[in-house]
Amino acid sequence: MSASGFPAEGFAAPQRRRLVTEIPGPRSRELAARRAAALPAGLTSSAGIYAAAAGGGVIVDVDGNCMIDLGSGIAVTTVGNSAPHVVARAADQLEAFTHTCFLATPYELYIEVAETLNRLTPGDHEKRTALFNTGSEAVENAVKYARAATCRPAVIVFDHAFHGRSLLTMTMTAKDRPYKHGFGPFAPEVYRAPMAYPYRWPSGPDNCAAEALGRLADLIDVQLGADAIACVVVEPIQGEGGFIVPADGFLRGVEQLCRDRGILLVADEVQAGIARTGRWFASEHEGIVPDLVVTAKGLAGGLPLAAVTGRADVMDAAHPGGIGGTYSGNPVACAAALGVFDEITSNNLLERARDIGDLLTRELREITAGTDVIGQIRGRGAMIAAELVLPGTTEPHRDAPARIARHCQDNGVLVLTAGTFGNVLRFLPPLSISDELLRDALGVLAGAFATL
Template structure:
């Protein structure tokens, strides 16, 4: 791998000079408790002063290996040269005018790039927003305007955001939905092709699940009433679930035949994360609308909806937009991030990360019974942790074990590895390293993970 991006001269090493968190972070955490609403969660209470390549450096001088990427945002690194240059230059010229008042070229250029990069050779249009949730919500608005229908189909284990409509689309209650209802109506949840937990086992899971979903849409909603099917090609917060083979193509074929807009939520999976520019390319799916965010702009807030011109142009003039949507600085950052992504072929880097990491993760599954499943694509990989006992009667997989997952993540943090959890039951360890992470840091991070799993196995299970 080529040298990492990041702050000039930032050493690419794991280094612990204090406990994690250290005294500086602990002091800032006390200030936070008096100033920040408690509803804002945190994974690891260390306060960062520098970041780049594959490390985060905190106020105490600890240098941590980053397997989180700000939740799949810093694909190109925390301070890629092209992003920094573009943002600095744009900030000198102007920071805001509002594209809906007096437009500027950067917004148009980002939309042109999205036309070029997203799947399908059809005529496309795009609109820019601030966050993935905002973009998903607007994708639903666009689909409803185009079809004249109201029903929207989402899936078990889905996560689409924290606005009212996207909470309704999201499956998991706590912490995302509990106490925040009532939610938007006309949202219908369907089963997900989850190979590890599919009742009939992984073989044939995709086709079986697709058949169930299509039958339920026809019988329970009426296909003629459905505006959109909204799906993550690989589920993110739900547990990095890669749908069973054939599930997405069958849904795409059904949607096309029924006049339903297929919306691919690629907020977490997009921009090289899974080894292709977009995860739907793994099964050659061309969605009607594709929602992007996170990795689009190298860490600045930006998201987009891109899709078929006739669908995108359905809303009335003035029906789409927002004061900050497509902010000039974010657009400049996106153009820099896209240039970096292509120049350094970071989708290929993601595939290399998978080739290095996946055999080691599978070895953990073979060695420790509580590592129930290993899955993912590219630099979006996961371990599902389960009870060290046979599955309950009538189930194909053991029960989820959130406690052991939390213990593994906490121990990784103490050893200087930033590791995130996920999953409907909170029992999934997810690996999301920056695509520019140096190979030696990736290997060391995997070493730490292996040590953590081995120690947890020894202390909890005596193995």
């Protein structure tokens, strides 16, 4: 057994780092050439390798290279790639039927997923859940529910936020390139408030929460008027923005502002939810109870599924036929989600996420002692980031993450970058990864920093 409690072997991918060709190898380069001829230029990928198999903490490429996976498909394969419960549930459902459209001929699996999310999301109030295909779609539908329930148009979001690539969610997203540039005009009635970002708050982290809440209150009460605002949408930990953990007390203050003014609070848990941070939902770390919770990514172990779970009176406000989609709540994806819940409970993955976070943070602090470009290490559970800065400053080091990621990939480790300024390394390992693989990967990472 590995230190994680998972078997060291038994996955489709051998649980070790092994390079047999240069990176990318000849077969990956061949596929890249075919891709260039068949796919549009705007559809990019961070890694130059092409996957052939994956499991545990490893991705095997088409050339036979075994790469340690610290990205989980951007937090999607949280319970591990092709996790046993997920595969078994999905395979059984594939044999039964692949699709009927829940709007036409419903099925029990959808109801089971909804019942589970109603039970697991924060708060003991009566809830309802609707299923969708992607995080963007779910966020957009959360706003639809909020507008229907309040009869108000406006939506407040935050600096550094990422909510998706559809018209509304692209508008809600803060960063221009690559997400918004050239794709306007954007949706109306979306307004932006400062995020309580302790590392970069102008007057320092001690003042961050109070001052950010003051500016949010000003936006609500002075600039917009509370009676015009349907909802405030916030990521309890910002994902693409750079794993920003809001200053202590900020989210509780946002919740109270919303409660006092009859505004609905929407928690976008697309990246941080479903056991990633060591709790079922990142909102739990702050003790907040959102009116609506959005989940996706890790919900179905790699199959497309997303959800909006919320207060029954809010979710019931949309008129019949106003919500839904042809593929929403596909039965195979629902079966996979039930497998994800099984994996988390049977393998104690909430505790495993916390252990991974402790190991990552401890090893990153050791790396920090030998370099002057790590400004801050932050995150929760198996959602950890390092923000890189120019030596002796807090200025973003914009080219260092790409250089480090390239060194890691050349040596068999896959890492992701993030951040409004492109200066953040983020670590999202699958919870099925072993401690041995993690330490090996972090040794490669330390070597990458030594090259800067």
